Amino acid sequence: MWSSIQSATSASISLVIGFFLALLLLSSGRRWTKWLMLALLLPGFFPPLMIVLTGMQVTDWLGLSSLGLGVVVFCHALMNVGLVAVGVYQLVVMRLKGMIELATVESAPYKMIVGSIILRRLWRELAILFFLVFSMCFTSFSIPLILGGDQTMSFEVLVYQKVRVYNDWNQALFYVFFEMFFVSCFIWLLPKQDDESVVTELLQFGRWPMPMVFAFCLAPLLLVLFSELAGVLPALTQLHLLSELGGHFWVLSFQSLYLGFAASFVSVLLCWCMGYLSPWGKLRKVFQGLSAPSAVVVGFGLMLLFGDQPYLQLVSLVLGLSILFFPYLYRWQLDPALQRLQSQVEMAKVMGAGRSQIFWDILRPQLVSPVGFIAGVMGFWVIGEFALVQLMTGKELTLAVLAQGLLERYRLDLGSIVILWTITLGFVNWLFIGGVVRVFSHRS
Structure with missing residues (x-):
C-alpha cells in the first residue's frame, strides 16, 4: 500500500x-x-x-x-x-x-x-x-x-x-x-x-x-x-570531529577504491564482450529489454552461492554490483555507440571480414571512449553504493556504509565530510580507469 x-x-x-x-x-x-x-x-x-x-x-x-x-x-x-x-x-x-x-x-x-x-x-x-x-x-x-x-x-x-x-x-x-x-x-x-x-x-x-x-x-x-x-x-570549523573517524577511515577508503577499480575492470570486460557479440536485430531488443534484477535477491543469492569466506565475499560483492549497474550503462552508452557503428560493421561483413577482425579493427578502436566512460561511471557508482554492500557484508566495508551509519545517527556534519570524500575517491577512480583503458587500447 x-x-x-x-x-x-x-x-x-x-x-x-x-x-x-x-x-x-x-x-x-x-x-x-x-x-x-x-x-x-x-x-x-x-x-x-x-x-x-x-x-x-x-x-x-x-x-x-x-x-x-x-x-x-x-x-x-x-x-x-x-x-x-x-x-x-x-x-x-x-x-x-x-x-x-x-x-x-x-x-x-x-x-x-x-x-x-x-x-x-x-x-x-x-x-x-x-x-x-x-x-x-x-x-x-x-x-x-x-x-x-x-x-x-x-x-x-x-x-x-x-x-x-x-x-x-x-x-x-x-x-x-x-x-x-x-x-x-x-x-x-x-x-x-x-x-x-x-x-x-x-x-x-x-x-x-x-x-x-x-x-x-x-x-x-x-x-x-x-x-x-x-x-x-x-564540520571543518570543528576539526576535533575528524579525529572520530580514526585510522579505520583510511582502511575504508582503500577498500572503497578497491571495489570501484574491480567493478570498473569487470565493466570493461563486459563491454568488450558485448562489442564482440555486436547484438543487432532481435538480439539487440533482448539486451535493451534487460533490466537490473532485484538488489536484494542478487545480494542474498550471491551470499548463498559464495558463502561467508572473506576473499569470496569481495568477489561476490564486485559481481553483484556489476550485475546491478551494467544494464543501465549498456543502454545509456554502449548500445548507442554500437548502433552508430552498425553501417561500418555491415560493410565489413559484405567485404568478407570475420567477427574477430571486425571487433579488433573496427569496433574496439572506436569504442575506447564509451568503454572508458562506462568503466569510470561504474566505479563512481560502486564507490558511492551502500545498500547492497551492507546487505551482503553486514559491516562497514566501505566509506558509503560508514556515511549511511552517520546519517542514520543524525551526524549530518560528519556524514557530509565522508560523503564528500567518497565522491572525491569516485572521481579519482574515474580519471584513473579512463586513462588505463585508453593506454591499454592504444598499445594493443
Whole structure:
C-alpha cells in the first residue's frame, strides 16, 4: 500500500515539475540548453547518499520529520525531475520540432502550442514516462531503506523484509519476478530515439525570462550542493570531529577504491564482450529489454552461492554490483555507440571480414571512449553504493556504509565530510580507469 502511494506521488510530482522544466528548456537560448540539461541530470547521477543527505537537511531546516512518506517522495522527485525534463525536451525536438516552428512563425499563442501540440500529441509518451518513474520509485531500495521509517516504502524493501525478517524465499522470488516483468515492460515501451538527432538538434520557443529559466533549472543541483556544503562547512570549523573517524577511515577508503577499480575492470570486460557479440536485430531488443534484477535477491543469492569466506565475499560483492549497474550503462552508452557503428560493421561483413577482425579493427578502436566512460561511471557508482554492500557484508566495508551509519545517527556534519570524500575517491577512480583503458587500447 505505502509502496504504491509513494511511487504514484513521486511519479506525479516528477512529471508535473519535469514538464514545466522542459518548457523552460525549450525557451532557453541554444547556447545554454545543453548545459542546463546536464545540470538537470546531475542530481540523478550522484550517489543516493547525497540525495538522502539533502532530504535530511531540508527536513531539518523546515523542522519536519526526516523519516516517512514525505521525505522519500521529495528525494525521489529530486532525482527524477531532471530525467523527465530532458526526456520531454528530447521528445518535443524529435517529433514536434517542425510543427512548433511553423506554429511559431504563424504567431500561434504559446498556450495553444503547449496544449494543442505538445500535450495532445505526446500524451502517450508522457504516460510512459509517468509509469517509468513510477516503476523506478516502486523498486527503489537505497533511499526508502534509510528514510522509509516503519512503513514499507518500496517493493525492494518489501522483498528485503521477506528474506531478511521472515526468511520467506518463495514469496520473495514471486515478488522479484513480478518486479522484473513490470520494469522490463516499461523499458520495452520507451520510445526509441536517434541519439545523434538529440545531441545536434535544438529548438527554441517561448519567452520565459532567462533568470527564471536558470533559477528553476539549476535549483535541484544547487539544493544538493548547498546541502552538502551546509554539512561540511560546520564540520571543518570543528576539526576535533575528524579525529572520530580514526585510522579505520583510511582502511575504508582503500577498500572503497578497491571495489570501484574491480567493478570498473569487470565493466570493461563486459563491454568488450558485448562489442564482440555486436547484438543487432532481435538480439539487440533482448539486451535493451534487460533490466537490473532485484538488489536484494542478487545480494542474498550471491551470499548463498559464495558463502561467508572473506576473499569470496569481495568477489561476490564486485559481481553483484556489476550485475546491478551494467544494464543501465549498456543502454545509456554502449548500445548507442554500437548502433552508430552498425553501417561500418555491415560493410565489413559484405567485404568478407570475420567477427574477430571486425571487433579488433573496427569496433574496439572506436569504442575506447564509451568503454572508458562506462568503466569510470561504474566505479563512481560502486564507490558511492551502500545498500547492497551492507546487505551482503553486514559491516562497514566501505566509506558509503560508514556515511549511511552517520546519517542514520543524525551526524549530518560528519556524514557530509565522508560523503564528500567518497565522491572525491569516485572521481579519482574515474580519471584513473579512463586513462588505463585508453593506454591499454592504444598499445594493443
